[in-house]
Amino acid sequence: EDIIKIENMTKVYANGEIQVKALKSIDLTIQKGEFVSIMGSSGSGKSTLMNILGCLDRPTEGHYYLEGIDVREKSDNELSAVRNKKIGFVFQSFNLISRTSALKNVELPMVYGRIDADERHERALELLRQVNLENRADHMPNELSGGQRQRVAIARALANQPQIILADEPTGNLDSESSVEIMDIFTKLNRENGNTVIIVTHERDIAEFTDRIITFRDGEVLTDERLRAKEAIP
Ligand code: ADP
Ligand code: ADP
Numbered sequence: 001e002d003i004i005k006i007e008n009m010t011k012v013y014a015n016g017e018i019q020v021k022a023l024k025s026i027d028l029t030i031q032k033g034e035f036v037s038i039m040g041s042s043g044s045g046k047s048t049l050m051n052i053l054g055c056l057d058r059p060t061e062g063h064y065y066l067e068g069i070d071v072r073e074k075s076d077n078e079l080s081a082v083r084n085k086k087i088g089f090v091f092q093s094f095n096l097i098s099r100t101s102a103l104k105n106v107e108l109p110m111v112y113g114r115i116d117a118d119e120r121h122e123r124a125l126e127l128l129r130q131v132n133l134e135n136r137a138d139h140m141p142n143e144l145s146g147g148q149r150q151r152v153a154i155a156r157a158l159a160n161q162p163q164i165i166l167a168d169e170p171t172g173n174l175d176s177e178s179s180v181e182i183m184d185i186f187t188k189l190n191r192e193n194g195n196t197v198i199i200v201t202h203e204r205d206i207a208e209f210t211d212r213i214i215t216f217r218d219g220e221v222l223t224d225e226r227l228r229a230k231e232a233i234p
Contacts, residue, residue: 001031001032001090002029002030002031002032002065002087003030003031003032003034003065003066003067003163003164004028004029004030004053004064004065004066004164005028005029005064005065005077005198006027006028006062006063006064006065007025007027007062007063007065008025008026008027008061008063009025009027009028009059009061009062009063009064009218010024010025010026010053010059010060010061010062011022011023011045011048011052011057011059011060011219012060012061016208016233017065017164018097021219022045022219023045023048023049023052023059023219023220024218024219025061025062025220026049026062026219026221027221028214028221028224030147030194030196030198032163032194032196033190033194033195033196034196034197034198034211034212035186035187035190035196035197035199035209035210035211035212036197036198036199036210036211036212036213036214037198037199037200037206037209037210037212037213037214037217038050038087038160038198038199038200038201038214038215039200039201039202039204039213039214039215039216040215040217040222041217043217044216044217044218044219045216045218045220046168046200046216047168047200048096048219049216050166050168050198050200052064052071053066053087053164053166053198054083054087054089054166055071055074055079055080055082055087056073056083057072058079059071059072060224066082066086067086067163069082069128070193071145071151075119076158077180083129084109084112084113084160085160085163086162086164087156087163087164087165087166088156088158088159088160088161088164088165088166089157089165089166089167089168090149090150090153090154090157090165090166090167090168090170091153091167091168091169091170092168092169092170092172092173093173094146094149094152094153095153095222096139096141096149096152096153096156097138097141098140098141098142098226100140101137101138101139101140102128102136102137102138102139102140102141102152102155103121103124103125103128103137104124104143105130105152105153105156106124106127106142106152106155106156106159107120107121107124107159108156108159108181109156109159109160110123110124110159110160113159113160123135123159124155124159127156127158127159128152128155130155130158131151131152131154131155131185132151133148133151136148136152142216145178146173146174146175146178147174147175147177147178147181147182148177148221150170150171150174150178150182151181151182151185154170154182154186154189155183158189162195164195164196164197164198165186165195165196165197165198166198167186167188167197167198167200168198168199168200169192169199169200169201169202170186170199170201171183171200171201171203171206172202179206183206183209184209186199186209187209197210208227210227211226211227211228212224212225212226212227213225213227
């Protein structure tokens with residue numbers, strides 16, 4: 001089942017007279033439950049792709065179908081509803097709220113999701129348990145290591161039970177030990193939770209945790225490499 005289907009998609013940024021073609025007629029499908037990494041040098045179109053996949057932006061031409069829904073035909077409000085329900089975002093710089101605890105950070109997306117306070121609290125604790133941080137629930141972000149902050153951010157990304165997790169350079173600010181921890185968590189979410197996980201990374205070592213590496217160059221797919229067949233996954 002294709003959870004993501006991109007057809008002949010082009011993205012053009014226009015700044016006055018100057019136009020930049022960030023993505024050039026790309027075709028790409030990702031199946032439900034895949035674990036994928038996106039590589040490519042700076043300026044190759046990775047962030048543009050992630051922004052479109054995450055419904056933060058729209059294609060200029062062509063189509064993006066998310067679970068069969070054509071994203072281009074949706075209004076901004078519909079798009080943000082799709083985004084909040086289906087997608088969890090993880091960023092290189094964690095983007096936690098610094099003045100509130102790990103637990104409250106994880107609860108935040110549920111506040112907008114109209115879940116009552118007790119249930120929010122319980123669910124946030126359970127999510128922190130999933131990333132092995134339940135004993136840090138009351139810590140503030142600045143009392144946590146980088147790897148721990150990123151684990152809080154992953155728990156927050158899971159708050160509304162999204163099918164898809166999009167992570168832009170999730171290990172970019174981490175040492176190699178914490179990076180491995182983070183990739184182990186993504187692996188677990190993919191294998192056990194069944195999440196479709198897509199990460200951008202510059203590091204081949206990190207990409208090799210995933211099952212498929214797609215490399216971009218100048219707004220086009222250069223290579224699409226399968227490291228493991230789905231059947232080979234234990
Ligand atoms: P990457 O994430 O691989 O570094 P990007 O998707 O950020 O690549 O950028 C692809 C191309 O589009 C680059 O040439 C970049 O300068 C350009 N670009 C990205 N965002 C914008 C924007 N908002 N306005 C104009 N050009 C942009
Ligand atoms: P990355 O670190 O993923 O390569 P970039 O540094 O290319 O990302 O881009 C950071 C942000 O700036 C993105 O939101 C991107 O859309 C925007 N951006 C990139 N290039 C340009 C540009 N030429 N003009 C305007 N915005 C840009």
